[in-house]
Amino acid sequence: MSSSRNTHWCYRCRRPIRLQGRDAVCPNCNGGFIQELDDMVHINPLDFFGLDNDEGRDPRYRMMEAFSALMGQRLADRSHSHDIRGRSDLFSEHNSGVGPLLIFGGQIPVRLSRNNGFEALFNGVPGIGLTRGNGGDYFIGPGLEELFEQLSANERRGPPPAARSSIDSMPTVKISQRHLRSDSHCPVCKEQFELGSEARQMPCNHIYHSDCIVPWLVQHNSCPVCRQELPPQGSSNSRPTAANRGSSSNGNTSGRESQGRRNPLSYLWPFRSSNSSSRNSGNSPSNSPTVRENNHHQMGYSGWPFD
Amino acid sequence: MTSSSATSRKALSKIASNRLQKELVEWQVNPPVGFKHKVTDNLQRWVIEVNGAPGTLYANETYQLQVDFPEHYPMEAPQVIFLPPAPLHPHIYSNGHICLDILYDSWSPAMTVSSVCISILSMLSSSTVKQRPEDNDRYVKNCRNGRSPKETRWWFHDDKV
Numbered sequence: 260m261s262s263s264r265n266t267h268w269c270y271r272c273r274r275p276i277r278l279q280g281r282d283a284v285c286p287n288c289n290g291g292f293i294q295e296l297d298d299m300v301h302i303n304p305l306d307f308f309g310l311d312n313d314e315g316r317d318p319r320y321r322m323m324e325a326f327s328a329l330m331g332q333r334l335a336d337r338s339h340s341h342d343i344r345g346r347s348d349l350f351s352e353h354n355s356g357v358g359p360l361l362i363f364g365g366q367i368p369v370r371l372s373r374n375n376g377f378e379a380l381f382n383g384v385p386g387i388g389l390t391r392g393n394g395g396d397y398f399i400g401p402g403l404e405e406l407f408e409q410l411s412a413n414e415r416r417g418p419p420p421a422a423r424s425s426i427d428s429m430p431t432v433k434i435s436q437r438h439l440r441s442d443s444h445c446p447v448c449k450e451q452f453e454l455g456s457e458a459r460q461m462p463c464n465h466i467y468h469s470d471c472i473v474p475w476l477v478q479h480n481s482c483p484v485c486r487q488e489l490p491p492q493g494s495s496n497s498r499p500t501a502a503n504r505g506s507s508s509n510g511n512t513s514g515r516e517s518q519g520r521r522n523p524l525s526y527l528w529p530f531r532s533s534n535s536s537s538r539n540s541g542n543s544p545s546n547s548p549t550v551r552e553n554n555h556h557q558m559g560y561s562g563w564p565f566d
Numbered sequence: 567m568t569s570s571s572a573t574s575r576k577a578l579s580k581i582a583s584n585r586l587q588k589e590l591v592e593w594q595v596n597p598p599v600g601f602k603h604k605v606t607d608n609l610q611r612w613v614i615e616v617n618g619a620p621g622t623l624y625a626n627e628t629y630q631l632q633v634d635f636p637e638h639y640p641m642e643a644p645q646v647i648f649l650p651p652a653p654l655h656p657h658i659y660s661n662g663h664i665c666l667d668i669l670y671d672s673w674s675p676a677m678t679v680s681s682v683c684i685s686i687l688s689m690l691s692s693s694t695v696k697q698r699p700e701d702n703d704r705y706v707k708n709c710r711n712g713r714s715p716k717e718t719r720w721w722f723h724d725d726k727v
Binding site for chain 2: 471
């Protein structure tokens with residue numbers, strides 16, 4: 260490489276650039292979405308992908324490599340046999356916790372890849388990308404929802420979290436004789452309430468120790484006893500997911516949707532698709548739910564014991 | 567007996583351990599009908615004997631449930647499977663995995679081992695046919711390597727059987 264080589268990559272122009280002056284902006288588009296090239300390539304990822312090395316520092320490959328590391332790490336965490344394999348051992352230095360998400364538009368640079376099994380996600384059409392905090396991890400592709408679903412499959416299940424403001428405004432009550440007659444035990448820890456101690460009361464009047472109910476609500480907005488949700492506080496922070504979940508009569512919603520089970524991260528998704536069943540690529544959603552993926556299992560039994 | 571879910575489990579948190587001790591005491595005082603806890607010194611894994619309810623397809627049959635508790639029980643559901651041989655049932659896979667919503671998406675921390683057991687017995691009792699789930703072979707094949715049923719994206723829509 261010559262000494263006058265480019266120093267940065269502009270994500271908007273999608274080409275290498277050289278900074279002029281001290282401003283960290285692209286001289287072509289004036290955009291600030293750039294990254295230092297030296298930052299981006301630690302090893303030669305072309306060897307890794309078995310591609311021709313004609314553009315040694317092309318960060319496009321860096322993205323895939325980082326993505327593969329991300330996926331590899333997450334999947335390794337989940338320790339089971341997916342087809343997607345990454346080389347997280349090579350790139351673990353990038354995987355420093357999840358930072359804020361930054362979402363940007365992009366073009367799929369190349370079709371991935373013989374052995375790495377990403378074809379399902381990278382199918383060569385324009386897509387959406389995502390980077391985490393330090394710019395280390397990327398995803399590009401039309402399957403971001405699928406990605407979220409995979410990454411979160413083992414983390415967030417069941418109802419979505421309650422808003423912090425809703426939790427905070429849940430009233431605190433003092434345990435009286437009247438409480439002890441009807442709800443003598445906290446339904447979560449099964450300890451007896453103490454007369455005169457404090458408890459939190461859900462809108463359905465079920466009461467819990469604060470330390471018992473709050474950790475649940477930050478994960479799932481659902482009363483442990485009757486499943487009633489906390490109402491959103493104020494109008495601005497009510498997520499549509501919570502508001503829409505009751506209206507299952509819409510004939511167009513998929514079975515998944517009408518049962519209130521949805522992609523748990525879908526509220527992060529800024530580009531609401533009209534049909535949430537985009538994961539059923541190819542199969543038009545039908546009225547009668549069928550098994551849609553290998554690891555979706557259609558049959559089941561509802562065992563809610565508190566009705 | 568089974569591949570004891572390859573992942574090494576984290577020890578129970580203090581909260582989980584307290585809650586389980588309470589449940590154990592409650593179980594001893596008031597065990598759910600048709601179940602027998604096989605006592606071990608392992609609070610984190612319970613093995614429970616299930617007797618099929620009289621007058622059902624599973625009458626006079628005995629099965630074993632294995633219940634593994636996560637670190638943050640009851641904020642997370644326990645992992646519940648049948649030890650082999652698993653009962654023949656449209657929602658029970660031959661590897662012992664049980665397709666039952668409360669074990670996964672519909673778990674609530676107000677539930678207990680005892681209430682889970684009753685739900686499972688009720689699921690068995692309401693069965694009208696002894697057969698495996700339609701997708702049994704494919705699913706079981708996908709679960710090699712001791713994958714936990716909690717990693718399956720279950721798709722519940724049939725609450726009749």
